[in-house]
Amino acid sequence: MAIDAIENRIDGRAIAEQIHGETRRHIEALSERGTPPGLVFVRLGEDPASRVYVGMKEKTCDRLGIQSTTHVLPEGTSEKELLKLISELNANPTVHGILIQAPLPATINEATIFAAVSPNKDVDGFHPVNVGKLLLGDSGGFVPCTPAAVHELLIRSSVPIQSAEVVILGRGNIVGKPMAAILCQKANHANATVTLCHSRTANLAEHCSRADILIAAIGVAEFVKADMVKPGATVIDVGVNRIADPKAKNGTRLVGDVDFAAVQPVSGLITPNPGGVGPMTIALLMRNTARAAARATGVELESI
């Protein structure tokens, strides 16, 4: 169902809705037990993209029954003030998840802020403890939403991961590195051979062309071309790049890291962009929030 019947396109919106359905049931069960999951967004300044992202997440919270609150702080907020708010949210038992919307102003050290959020409320999975647990194969932490989203897309599209050659383009802290950590584990739906490529990789096209699963998170518009993809390989496009488009209303449009039109005839399953990884990322944030509430109250979600 999730895979388009005619084409080889992975429908991220449909799979996200499956996950939303599961999460909604968990949220209802938690609410009946007196613990409606609570998620707090913190946004600094009026960056238009941050406004849009937080707005989309708020709406999804409403839809699923997560109690969300948004703190909008002025652009000039100091690191100290932000840390004070985080400390209050860490101590508040009705808050199960805390999301500090990046990017933060240059005056604030993001690593300091992410490390200040209680690891138990770190639904973004950015705290070093959660990153460490992920690499160590300890399932007790929180997995960053975007790589977790890609993982769910692969699993729910029945892409064989075990012993697959996975090539990841991009080694960022948000996608590339945690993605490698997920797929290299000795675990079900993992056990892949992972190569992490980046701007300093020699023979990048050669690496791509031996991948059974190619994950592009390199931040370069339409970087992956048809001749870089092994026929039949699964291609996942994480990129979000704004390019000029004279035909578009505001003169620009968003494209991914994969040249979809060129690659789709060659590849096996492939995510469109938009409509692939994007909607899934929010679904995983909602699931992490339900998990945080469940863990805070000692409920086993799997048993609900």
Add this chain to the structure above:
Amino acid sequence: MAIDAIENRIDGRAIAEQIHGETRRHIEALSERGTPPGLVFVRLGEDPASRVYVGMKEKTCDRLGIQSTTHVLPEGTSEKELLKLISELNANPTVHGILIQAPLPATINEATIFAAVSPNKDVDGFHPVNVGKLLLGDSGGFVPCTPAAVHELLIRSSVPIQSAEVVILGRGNIVGKPMAAILCQKANHANATVTLCHSRTANLAEHCSRADILIAAIGVAEFVKADMVKPGATVIDVGVNRIADPKAKNGTRLVGDVDFAAVQPVSGLITPNPGGVGPMTIALLMRNTARAAARATGVELESI
């Protein structure tokens, strides 16, 4: 000097002595400032290998001026008792490093124990916070000693790492995964393209044979053969395997994961085993301990 003048052998003992020399100077400077570094070993039961390992580390502490203490607990010690001791050591300001010698008895959860050691005293680099910092590229944590040792061997042998193809055999939490985390970073002496291989990797020999740097930590005696190595590639052997040897005094001997006699004529630089990574691992433990003492007292080691 560290590389044998005639052969392509990396002399791990000589490079370890270089590092010991640097660490000794740091320890002297810290001691003059009133903070002699203190390292505590905790050993459970009388596992012969653990006795030998802790004994070697104690001797090296003596040699360098680190104040070491060893707690030997009975085999039947409970997790709770061990956690109580760790908590006391965490609170003791004269203790800068805590090393719980693995393997622990099966009744004790290693992950729980490693996570109980204060991250600031975790000179083994096993705490999730330190593992997370390593993957995130935050240099404020502690790097596990064996992968840090391999990294220093490469650097001090002038092996080009930037843009190199690195293939790591083995994805353990002690060596393989943190090794990948070190070498994939956007940083000096890193920026490599890393592939992490393991027991479920298809075409393992093919991966090995495209490596510029091949790091074997797979735990299979003499697994890496000449035909798996690209001519001129650097080969680092982390394995410690005991095999039968009728000619040896006790009927066994230790060998690495690399068939040294077969590979050495083909490879570029190569570590012997013993005499390669082993002595380096202790050198990195000593350096981590000096760093822990320096950080605890707010001293910049680089400025000493």
